[in-house]
Amino acid sequence: MTRATREDLPGGGVLLTVPDDGPGPPPLRFERVSDRRWTLRQGERPLIEARSEGEGCCRDLRLRRLPGHRSPLPPPTAAAMRAGTRWPHRYALWLEDTGLGPLHRGRWRLTPRTVFAPGIWDSDLVRDWPDATLELLCGGGWHGVLPLRPLPAPDAPRVKAYRKHAREGTLAPVLLWWVSFLDGWLLLDGHDRAVAALAEGLRPACVELVRLPDDAAWQATARQITEAHEERTARLAARPRGPHLARRLRALERGYADVVSALPYEADATAVFGRPSGPEPGGPPPP
Numbered sequence: 001m002t003r004a005t006r007e008d009l010p011g012g013g014v015l016l017t018v019p020d021d022g023p024g025p026p027p028l029r030f031e032r033v034s035d036r037r038w039t040l041r042q043g044e045r046p047l048i049e050a051r052s053e054g055e056g057c058c059r060d061l062r063l064r065r066l067p068g069h070r071s072p073l074p075p076p077t078a079a080a081m082r083a084g085t086r087w088p089h090r091y092a093l094w095l096e097d098t099g100l101g102p103l104h105r106g107r108w109r110l111t112p113r114t115v116f117a118p119g120i121w122d123s124d125l126v127r128d129w130p131d132a133t134l135e136l137l138c139g140g141g142w143h144g145v146l147p148l149r150p151l152p153a154p155d156a157p158r159v160k161a162y163r164k165h166a167r168e169g170t171l172a173p174v175l176l177w178w179v180s181f182l183d184g185w186l187l188l189d190g191h192d193r194a195v196a197a198l199a200e201g202l203r204p205a206c207v208e209l210v211r212l213p214d215d216a217a218w219q220a221t222a223r224q225i226t227e228a229h230e231e232r233t234a235r236l237a238a239r240p241r242g243p244h245l246a247r248r249l250r251a252l253e254r255g256y257a258d259v260v261s262a263l264p265y266e267a268d269a270t271a272v273f274g275r276p277s278g279p280e281p282g283g284p285p286p287p
Helices: 078-082 087-097 159-170 191-199 215-237 246-266
Strands: 005-009 013-018 030-034 037-040 045-053 059-065 106-113 129-138 146-147 174-178 184-189 208-211 272-274
Touching: 078 159, 087 106, 087 208, 159 191, 174 191, 184 191, 191 246, 215 246
Parallel strands: 030 272, 146 184, 174 208
Antiparallel strands: 005 013, 013 106, 030 037, 037 045, 045 059, 059 129, 106 208, 174 184
16 A cells, blocks of 8 residues: 555644555445445455344344454554553554455544444444344444454453553554444454453543545535624624624624634545455355
8 A cells, every 4th residue: 555644633643645546445345236236355265244224214134143253453562561551543554454354445533532432332232253243223323332353251371461551551552443433343353452452441542543534525514604603793793783792793603613623634435345256255144
C-alpha cells in the first residue's frame, strides 16, 4: 500500500488518508451475497456468514463465525507496553503494513475510545461461539462487541501474563472496528487482552478504527447545515429585540460551530463490496 498521509488529532489520535491504489477490495472486507446475506472475508477465507431475518424495525441477524481470523497487528511486547507507546499511531503504522486489515481508499480515524454505553463489555459482548444472534432495533441498533475468534479462559497462560499488565496499568489497548450497519464493533485485535482486563474487573482500553466521509461528502453536508443556520439566525434576528435575544443568538452560533467542526470526523457508512463472479466459496450459511 502507498503510504497514507497522517494528521495528529486531539486526544492522542491519528487521521489517516489512504490513497487510491487501484481496483480491488481490501484484505479484510464485507461482501454482499444477497439482500439478506453478507460475508466477512480475510483474503479468500470467510470469517463470518450472516443472514438477516424479520421486517421493519426489529430484525435478527444470525451469524456463524468460522475459524481462521488472523490479527492485522503483531502481538505487543512487554517492553512496548511498559514504555507507554502511542498506540493509535503504532496501530496505524501496522495497519498500513499488514496484508490482513480493512484499510482502503479514504479517510480513517484511529482514536482512544474511553466512553461506552452501559453493558457494552458485559451483556453486549458476544461470548457464544460460533453461532450468535444479534437484535438490530430501529433507533438503537445493536451496539455491542463481536469477537472474531473464541474468547480464551481467564486462566489461559497468555491471559494470565496480560492480567499482570492490567493490574499495573500497562496493558495495550484492544483494536475495535466500528461497523455502521451493525451499530457495533468487531474485535480485530486483543482478544486475550480484553479477557485479561475483564478478569481484573476493568474495562479494556480501546483504540477505535472508524472510516470517515470523504472531504466532498462532509463539505456538502456542512454547506446544507450552514444554509439552514443562516436562515434560522436571520429569522431570529428579525424578531423584536428582547432581553434574551443576544443570548439565544450566541447559543445558536455555539451549536452551529460544534456541529460543523465535528462533521469531518463523524463515522461514515462501512463499505460492503460485491463478490466477484463465480461459485461462492466458504462455509454454510448460518442456521
